[in-house]
Structure formats: C-alpha cells, structure tokens
Amino acid sequence: MTSHDGISAIRQEFKGEPKDLVPVLQRVQEQDGYLRPDAIRSISRWLKISENEIFGVATFYAQFRFHPPGKHNIKVCMGTACHVVGARNFVEVLKADLNLSPGETTRDGKFSLERVACLGCCALAPVVVVNDEVHGRMNRVKFTELLETLKHTGEPPESEPDDGQQEHADRRPEASDVRRERSER
Amino acid sequence: MRTDGRKLATCAGSGQNGDGTVTESRPLLGVSETALTDKMTFLVCEGTGCVSSKSPEILTALQEAVEQLGLGNKVEVGFTGCHGFCQQGPIVVVEPEGIFYRHVNPKDAPKIVAAHLAGGEPVPYLYYPHPATKEAIPHYRDIVFYKEQQRVILRNCGRINPERISDCEARGGYDALRKAISQMTPEEVIAEVRRSGLRGRGGAGFPTGVKWDICRQVAGDEKYVICNADEGDPGAFMDRSILEADPHSVIEGLIILAYAIGASQGFVYCRAEYPLAVRRVRIALQQARGKGYLGRAILGSDFHLDIDVFEGAGAFVCGEETALIASIEGKRGMPRTRPPFPAVRGLWDKPTVINNVKTLASVPVIITRGADWFASIGTKNSKGTAVFALTGKIANSGLVEVAMGTPLSSIIYSVGGGIPNKKKLKAVQTGGPSGGCLPASMLELPVDFDSLAEAGSMMGSGGLVVMDEDTCMVDVARFFLSFTQSESCGKCAPCRVGIRHLVNLLEKICNGKGEEEDLEKLERLAIMVKKGSLCALGQTAPNPVLSALRYFRSEFVAHVVDKRCPAVVCRELVTFRILPERCTGCQRCVAVCPTKAIKGPRSQPHNLDRSKCIKCRSCYEVCRFDAIAGDAIVIES
Numbered sequence: 001m002t003s004h005d006g007i008s009a010i011r012q013e014f015k016g017e018p019k020d021l022v023p024v025l026q027r028v029q030e031q032d033g034y035l036r037p038d039a040i041r042s043i044s045r046w047l048k049i050s051e052n053e054i055f056g057v058a059t060f061y062a063q064f065r066f067h068p069p070g071k072h073n074i075k076v077c078m079g080t081a082c083h084v085v086g087a088r089n090f091v092e093v094l095k096a097d098l099n100l101s102p103g104e105t106t107r108d109g110k111f112s113l114e115r116v117a118c119l120g121c122c123a124l125a126p127v128v129v130v131n132d133e134v135h136g137r138m139n140r141v142k143f144t145e146l147l148e149t150l151k152h153t154g155e156p157p158e159s160e161p162d163d164g165q166q167e168h169a170d171r172r173p174e175a176s177d178v179r180r181e182r183s184e185r
Numbered sequence: 186m187r188t189d190g191r192k193l194a195t196c197a198g199s200g201q202n203g204d205g206t207v208t209e210s211r212p213l214l215g216v217s218e219t220a221l222t223d224k225m226t227f228l229v230c231e232g233t234g235c236v237s238s239k240s241p242e243i244l245t246a247l248q249e250a251v252e253q254l255g256l257g258n259k260v261e262v263g264f265t266g267c268h269g270f271c272q273q274g275p276i277v278v279v280e281p282e283g284i285f286y287r288h289v290n291p292k293d294a295p296k297i298v299a300a301h302l303a304g305g306e307p308v309p310y311l312y313y314p315h316p317a318t319k320e321a322i323p324h325y326r327d328i329v330f331y332k333e334q335q336r337v338i339l340r341n342c343g344r345i346n347p348e349r350i351s352d353c354e355a356r357g358g359y360d361a362l363r364k365a366i367s368q369m370t371p372e373e374v375i376a377e378v379r380r381s382g383l384r385g386r387g388g389a390g391f392p393t394g395v396k397w398d399i400c401r402q403v404a405g406d407e408k409y410v411i412c413n414a415d416e417g418d419p420g421a422f423m424d425r426s427i428l429e430a431d432p433h434s435v436i437e438g439l440i441i442l443a444y445a446i447g448a449s450q451g452f453v454y455c456r457a458e459y460p461l462a463v464r465r466v467r468i469a470l471q472q473a474r475g476k477g478y479l480g481r482a483i484l485g486s487d488f489h490l491d492i493d494v495f496e497g498a499g500a501f502v503c504g505e506e507t508a509l510i511a512s513i514e515g516k517r518g519m520p521r522t523r524p525p526f527p528a529v530r531g532l533w534d535k536p537t538v539i540n541n542v543k544t545l546a547s548v549p550v551i552i553t554r555g556a557d558w559f560a561s562i563g564t565k566n567s568k569g570t571a572v573f574a575l576t577g578k579i580a581n582s583g584l585v586e587v588a589m590g591t592p593l594s595s596i597i598y599s600v601g602g603g604i605p606n607k608k609k610l611k612a613v614q615t616g617g618p619s620g621g622c623l624p625a626s627m628l629e630l631p632v633d634f635d636s637l638a639e640a641g642s643m644m645g646s647g648g649l650v651v652m653d654e655d656t657c658m659v660d661v662a663r664f665f666l667s668f669t670q671s672e673s674c675g676k677c678a679p680c681r682v683g684i685r686h687l688v689n690l691l692e693k694i695c696n697g698k699g700e701e702e703d704l705e706k707l708e709r710l711a712i713m714v715k716k717g718s719l720c721a722l723g724q725t726a727p728n729p730v731l732s733a734l735r736y737f738r739s740e741f742v743a744h745v746v747d748k749r750c751p752a753v754v755c756r757e758l759v760t761f762r763i764l765p766e767r768c769t770g771c772q773r774c775v776a777v778c779p780t781k782a783i784k785g786p787r788s789q790p791h792n793l794d795r796s797k798c799i800k801c802r803s804c805y806e807v808c809r810f811d812a813i814a815g816d817a818i819v820i821e822s
Binding site: 019021084 | 233234236237238271272274416417418419420421422425426457458459495496498499500501512513514515516517518519574576577578582583614617648650652656661664665668672674777779799801802803806807
C-alpha cells in the first residue's frame, strides 16, 4: 500500500473530476488487482460520486473485478472462431476439476477464471490466456496438461512450441503441412 | 518533401469500374519495390498474434546472430506491426529481397541470417507452401494471399515500424495533413470526403462526409472528435491490427477530421483488451506532438488539437456511439435515443464526430490522391475497399482487404485459399453478432453495404467467419444470441427480455426439446426485438437467427422434428461410438477421458460407456490426431 488509503499515488495523476471515474477505477485495479470496497469508498469521497453510483458503473463493465484474482488468472476466449473449435471445453474442465466458474477465484487463491469476448487472435483459435501469456491452438487434452503443470509448479510453463515449429527442427516440411492442417481442424 | 506518386504505389490498384466490375486487378507490389531503404533489413512481425507465438524472442535471436557476424551496423534488425497473415505467424520478412518466412522459431534465426549474409544455404522449409501444390514460395509478392488484395487502408501494415514516425512519413504519412492545412479550407476537405463517397466502416455505412458536414454546420466553438476503436465483435480484429501496425495513419485521419469540423480535442477510444494497440497509439501520439502535428499551432497554422487515449472497460455496447460517449463521460455505457445525433449533441453535449478506425485510415489517402481516385474503386454506392478479418474453417486466415463489390467467392477461394481438409463450405458469417450467415449458394454475392444488407446480413465492422459442414447453424445462432444477450445494456425491454427468450428457445432446440411451433415463435419474437429496440445492438441482434432460419431452415427442422443435429455438434443430440475394427487398443482415449467412460485392455478394442460419456470430444481428438490411434471414434446423430 502506498499510503493510508492506497490511492494517494493515483490521485496525483488525475484532476479529480467525476469524468475521471473509469480511468481511476482502471488504475486502482491495475495497482491492487481488483476493486477493494475501501478503495471505492476513497474514490467516492475524492470524486464526489456516491459509492452506489460507482458500483453501478463498475459492475456495468466486464473489466472490473471485486475479488482478488488468483495466482494464475485464466482467460478463456469465447469469440466466434474459438467457439466453433470448442472453447467451451476449457470452461467445463475448470468447472469439473476445480469447481471454478467464470468470475470466480478458487478458495486457495491459486486460480481464477474470466471469459473474454474476443482477444483478436482468431487465427490461433482456440485461445487461452494465463497471466497474460497466450496459449494458442489449444484442445481439451493440452489444456488439462497445462492445468496440471500450473497446479504443481506455481509458475506458468513456457507455452508449447507449435506443431509447425517442432517440425521445422525436424526438417520434414511436407509431413508437417499435412499434420498441421489436421491439427487445425 | 516527397511529393512523387510512388509513395502510395501499393494502394494504386486501379481495379474497378464505377459499376463494380473488376476490369484489372493490379497486384500488390512486392516488399522489394516499396522497401524504405536498400539496406538489408530483417523485419519481425510484432502484432498480437505473432507476439503470442514468441516473436520478440526471434527478434533478439536475429540481433544476436547479426552481431556475431559483426555486421551490426550494416544490417538492420527491426520489427513491424501485423502483416495480416496471422495464421502463418511468427513471420519474418527480409528486405530488400522481400523474402517471407513463416512459422519461424528463434532457433531458425542463425540459419536465416546465414542464408542472407554468410553465403549459407537457403531455408526453404520456412517458405510459405502453396496451399494446393505445396510448392515453397520465397517471395512475399508471389503469395496469392497478398497478390489478390488491394491494400488501401492496410497500406502501411507490415511495412513500417509502427513505433517510428519517420517510417510512416517516408511512405507519405502526414502529407495529407500538410496538404489539407496549407492548401485546403475545412469546407474543401469535407467536400472532398463527400465526393469520395466514403461510408463509415464501423458497420452502418453512414456517409462520412455528410456526418462531418452536419457537425461543421452546428454552431459552437467547442467540438470533439473520437476515433472508435472499441472493436467488440467476436471474430474481428482489423482495427486492432491497424492500430498496432500503422497508428499514424489513423491519427492523421483524426487530425484532418478535427481540422474539417473545427474541434480542438480528440479521443481514441480503444478496448482495454488490446494493450499493445493502446501502447502503440500512445507512442504515436507522443511522436506526433514532437513533430508539431498535434498541439498548438499545428504546422504553423492557427489550428490547435490534442488527442488522448481512452481505454474502454469491456462492454460491447460501447461500440455504439451514444454509449461510447456515456462511457467517456464516466457513466454506465448505455445508449440513448437519437436524434439528437452526436454530430449535433455529443460528448458533454457538444457536437462530436465519431468515426471508425478504418474510416479514419482512409481519409489521408483520399486527401492525397483525391476523391476521384478513391471513388474509382468499389461499386456505385459503396466506394473504396473493405477490410475483413477472415477466420474460421479457411486455409489462409488473416486480414484481407479487397475492393468493395468483390464477390465472396474470390475472398474465400483466391485470397483465403479455400476450405481445408477437403471439406465443403456451408456458410459464411459476416458482420459478427449483428450480421448473418449466408449459404454457399450466395457466394457470388458482391460484398458491399447494400448487397449484404439485402441478403439479411450486414457489413458490420468486417468479421468474416467461414463455416464448413461440421458447423451447426442452430448452435452458431445460439452462440451469437447468447453473446448479445450478455452484452445487452439492459436499458430497453425488447433487447433485455426479448433476446433472453430467443436464447432460451434456441437452447431448447439445441437440446432436442424444441417443438415445431418454436420456429414460428423464434421468428415472431426476433422481428419484434428488431423493431422495438433502442439501439443498433438490439436492432441487429436477431439477424443471426433470422438469417439462419431463412437459409438453413432444414437444419432447424432436423433438430426439432427428427431430434438430430446434422453437423453432429449439439451434444444432447449426438452419441459417440468406437468402431471395434479400427480401434488399435492404444489406450490414448482411456487416458484422456475425464469421466472414465472408456475402458479396455491394451491392444484390444475399447468399450465406451454412454451413461458416463459427457461428449467432450477429448477421445475423438486424440484418436483422430494421434499417430498410433486408428481414427476409430465416430460421432453420430
């Protein structure tokens, strides 16, 4: 915490007008990982907006969280391209394995899950992001393995090299193309 | 000053007659012909797609390899924004030869450097293979994906370092601003844009010049300009790519807009989900200020402007202009009734013009090359080019820019390389959650604002998702409707309640519980939502279901009457089966089954217990793609 209410440093960056609300909330979340109730109280007094109104605005936008994120924050892309290749599977695995639903954090604070509308990496679909690291061309099996690694290591592993890249090392371009096309189905 | 005609050569494709017929498709010029310098340059793509496949590591590896040869000062290693061919990422281009390497691994860096600098062997396994003939194609300019495009809006994407303003200037960046300020009055700028026939690329297709003119006419000395980069459509990523690859062209367009209507403050409203785009726009704004393109007395005139970035906080509806304004004002992003339109009363009740990224990126070209040139591309009512994010079941997914009026078939089969895995095309979805699915029989439809709207879809912001026979149209309709349902702001009842009911009906049909009268109910309710909703979100949300009912009714009937899902997608309607004669007994499926529904000893055909099966497809995937498995699992409906 930077000072008694934790937002003093942020106060310096803004004029403190009501229109600063959304950027202020973004900065607070960037600093604390989520919106703490006492931070909302401080913002309310500073910007002269009621706490109710701040909650009204904050809950409207998908970006804001009201619980601390897990150590591994998993974002599952639910865009069109990801949907048609089975993004829903990842949400199901997390529900079955960790009883984790979108917007929640596990009790041990290790995992949290967010559904995002589209990350704009549609060519890599389906996409899962763990702590800002993009894992493209996932499937249920690869995802389960990723989850196991996360459970045991505590740190997200290096994302697996793409099929295509592995095969370049093997210098078998023709076979690689056939397999890549199959794996992209 | 570079005033020769060469600098915009890449967008010169003269292409089309006014009536939309293609007379000549001038290919995109190769990198070698438009390289900024003759110095050898290794350019690594640093768009979001390639960065997520570790392209920054490739950049470092290339730098190290060049250093090792002691050529650090003779050879440049740099990066560009998105090349648009994300599926082939990470991409490295070597100039001035214009060699295109794809799926590059950091380990390949020394080989690439050696091939060009140390007389090493070429690295053909990194060349792009022709989708049909598998022949390795070394040059950028020979790749069909690029050859068939006409890049006006994407003119600089993948060609310049987006974090270096001089690169953009070397390709004619800010020349249009200079011309507008020194040689044109604001009225002349507006007249030129009007004459060009440019229509808003955000989806609705409102004539841009008219919007500017309305705002110019409104009295008041405080006006605002906003660039709408809240690209929320799932499956669309062109605005992100443009901001990441060529932020200066968008900023230049925004400055010209501000000059035309007399605004002194501008905003770029960008999704927070696009951190790289936000960063690059901030850098670009800083550089533009440093060069005197922004700030007080721009280029020595009496025109002042500053631009800030506003990060959207994740609400699809904020792409709607009145909701976007509410969001900047610090409120819940809810739309309001129009009129008054923002051009008359917008941000803080002041006249405001909001334009999409692609609209603004088109403006500088119109000013430099003239309205007539721009109007010569495209069809009678839709001028210029359209950018699509081509994704789904397509060989070459990525960003595609073609003249308006190009038939869907040439986008999919020439540029896109067709449908992979010998599958048949079933539908093309345009316009994201506001658009519709068009059947394969309509592939000759020219893409422009009016033809798409007539066919029950829309241009939208430009998502183009290709679907093959493995895609269930009822499921797709349900997907889009659940998306709009969760993104509805909740202000008006038709949208809030109506879409929820549409989703419920579609769920019921997908689960095999649908009744025949549900189809009529769907149609009736969809039309009600379309007519009764306040903003474009609700008015267009039923399009996916209406178009699916119009073109794929038999699939709905199969779900409702026969309780079958012809594409074997809807889980409640499919069953899994192991073909004993093909099963090799490899136990891969036993290992991955999350519910232990598959049992069987090694080397003997396995058994699947349907009562435990949750139809997650894990077994299907391993069986199909694992080398030792026999592709023995079938899904039936």
